[in-house]
Amino acid sequence: MVTTRNTTSNNEQPNHNDTSSPSQNPENLRQQLSSTASKLNALDALVADLVDREVEANENEYEEGINQQDMTEISFHAILSKTSGTTMKVEGTLEGIKVLTLVDSGSTHNFISASLVKQLGLKVSRVPSFGVQIGNGQVIQCNQICRGLSLVLPGLKITEDYFPFSIGGADLVLGIKWLASLNTV
Template identity: 35%
Template structure:
């Protein structure tokens, strides 16, 4: 199935995925799936798996949601399972962590200043960490335009004193790609 023009992803319906699983086929190409096939699949890459869940009216909005960051993202602890990439804001390349354990996206205080971003002050704003502690945030940089490869995104970035990564992309960014399960 070819993606529509301008689409980021090839989309398989739940039924198509179930049929491929039953037939033992690769999700990305029409060949039989095996661990060996995975090494040689001509369509291998990074893919997004989206479920058919519809958004509930009772689901919390970003405004209602507790703002949280993972301890690894806050401390900048590298791990072999982390997804890191280069993001561009203006013409500046920034090492970025993609962190599905963080509810929102965050930028280091000094990086925001260096880029000329002006956070909207939020006195008393704190961000929860997985260990139960809270870290004060100086505010939110609204509608920051960033680029990953040829893809453009506009995000609100919470300002934090991070250690190790200049930018953390959380679930708010992942939602721009489709539903997050």
């Protein structure tokens, strides 16, 4: 008669019913899961708060951009086309037509003569209305823009957006917006 002997010990074969290990105890597992869930909820709240702050920061930047646009200025030099220590007149071409451009560090943006826009039949797009403050403090509303106009000056081609405006003596005004793009302002 042959007898077989079971040679496996308890150490070699896992006992699935053993609850002596703290990590295998169902109550400990529940506590660990509860703790992990609490941490995930806290992390979720933190992420939501960060997202809210980012959205708020973006909204503030947008509002500041609107406020900056509300403070757009054009100098008296640009309106009257008078030269000064902060301006320079340059002849060039726009749409094949000779134009006189006033480079003016006293103007915040680029402007184009409203009569030139009409004469050349340039495409005008609507923008949200904003005020343009002229040299005497008066604010004139503007709600149009001519986008992507290519101005050719001696040795230079400039593609910019321009706000149509009543200016005398010059056809275009290149302001700080363009000058800043040169990284020299």
